[in-house]
Amino acid sequence: MREVTYGGAVSLDGFLAGVDGAIDWLHFSKDVHQAMAEYWKGVDTILMGRKTWDFAASQGGGRFGGPMRTIVFSRTLREISDAHVELINVDAANFVRDLKRQPGGEICLMGGGELAQSLLAAGLVDRIRLNVHPILLGSGIPTFRDAGKRVHLKLESCREIEGGCLLAYYEVISTRNGEPARDGL
Amino acid sequence: MREVTYGGAVSLDGFLAGVDGAIDWLHFSKDVHQAMAEYWKGVDTILMGRKTWDFAASQGGGRFGGPMRTIVFSRTLREISDAHVELINVDAANFVRDLKRQPGGEICLMGGGELAQSLLAAGLVDRIRLNVHPILLGSGIPTFRDAGKRVHLKLESCREIEGGCLLAYYEVISTRNGEPARDGL
Numbered sequence: 180m181r182e183v184t185y186g187g188a189v190s191l192d193g194f195l196a197g198v199d200g201a202i203d204w205l206h207f208s209k210d211v212h213q214a215m216a217e218y219w220k221g222v223d224t225i226l227m228g229r230k231t232w233d234f235a236a237s238q239g240g241g242r243f244g245g246p247m248r249t250i251v252f253s254r255t256l257r258e259i260s261d262a263h264v265e266l267i268n269v270d271a272a273n274f275v276r277d278l279k280r281q282p283g284g285e286i287c288l289m290g291g292g293e294l295a296q297s298l299l300a301a302g303l304v305d306r307i308r309l310n311v312h313p314i315l316l317g318s319g320i321p322t323f324r325d326a327g328k329r330v331h332l333k334l335e336s337c338r339e340i341e342g343g344c345l346l347a348y349y350e351v352i353s354t355r356n357g358e359p360a361r362d363g364l
Numbered sequence: 365m366r367e368v369t370y371g372g373a374v375s376l377d378g379f380l381a382g383v384d385g386a387i388d389w390l391h392f393s394k395d396v397h398q399a400m401a402e403y404w405k406g407v408d409t410i411l412m413g414r415k416t417w418d419f420a421a422s423q424g425g426g427r428f429g430g431p432m433r434t435i436v437f438s439r440t441l442r443e444i445s446d447a448h449v450e451l452i453n454v455d456a457a458n459f460v461r462d463l464k465r466q467p468g469g470e471i472c473l474m475g476g477g478e479l480a481q482s483l484l485a486a487g488l489v490d491r492i493r494l495n496v497h498p499i500l501l502g503s504g505i506p507t508f509r510d511a512g513k514r515v516h517l518k519l520e521s522c523r524e525i526e527g528g529c530l531l532a533y534y535e536v537i538s539t540r541n542g543e544p545a546r547d548g549l
Contacts, residue, residue: 191492191494192378192508299500307376313534316514317511317515323377324502325503329502333528334524334528337530339522343517
């Protein structure tokens with residue numbers, strides 16, 4: 180079964196971007212590039228929601244070249260003017276559940292947190308990989324939204340990298356347990 | 365100058381307690397007790413807001429024994445029926461600014477995040493110490509609220525402890541820089 184990984188840079192107070200999508204606080208380093216290069220080796224499919232697509236497109240990017248399959252989920256977009264990007268209008272969870280059963284490499288779920296929220300709720304995210312930055316942004320776009328249930332994780336590894344950032348890798352446990360909503364409350 | 369430390373256990377998505385103050389997800393271990401014992405050695409004063417006081421009192425606690433000075437900030441409470449607890453109705457930031465100049469040990473700021481928010485905004489918090497638990501709660505009481513400006517931190521140390529928890533200790537940098545509100549945005 181192919182694995183879905185969610186994550187990226189996050190402030191200590193849980194934002195993937197500041198107000199108006201500000202990412203000027205991101206700290207890039209050789210360590211980050213190495214970790215990303217290592218991660219991307221296994222990935223052949225990228226999932227993103229409409230807002231992330233808009234942001235990526237506004238930055239002049241969005242589509243990833245080569246053999247990478249790029250899938251954008253949206254209920255409102257009618258087309259994407261890039262023949263190499265697939266636009267999916269059906270339910271994301273059903274689509275991803277099917278996708279994971281197909282042969283292929285790792286699947287990267289790119290934030291904005293809304294698509295992640297629905298896929299976490301559906302138990303379809305297998306790993307969370309964060310690069311925790313030493314800053315409190317106060318407000319912005321949250322990495323995690325309420326999935327409607329607790330999601331139990333297992334810490335795989337954590338290490339400090341350049342700039343006081345923490346690479347923290349988790350495995351999602353409750354995906355496999357099929358845990359009921361709002362356990363223990 | 366005495367230092368103010370804020371922190372405690374936190375879910376990976378940034379909650380110090382779940383819905384209705386749920387803390388059944390907290391993982392206690394020998395590692396946690398050792399870290400707490402080490403920390404408490406230097407502390408002689410505890411600050412908390414009214415909600416934290418209510419919660420502590422409802423749990424049968426609240427006041428800490430021995431030489432510990434316990435201070436509760438509230439604009440609405442008129443008295444606390446414990447002669448060993450000080451109730452402060454004046455502006456918390458001014459009070460704490462003055463308190464830090466007095467001789468004494470470390471000052472522990474206990475969560476709920478509202479008092480922390482105002483003291484972070486006023487540049488009066490020196491250290492943040494988190495015990496990051498491997499769980500996404502989805503909703504609850506946030507550890508950090510919007511301080512109205514970015515707060516820059518320096519990672520002091522991070523280590524994995526029993527249960528896949530991470531002890532991450534930070535120094536607050538912008539307290540000392542007197543950084544203006546909403547820098548860089």
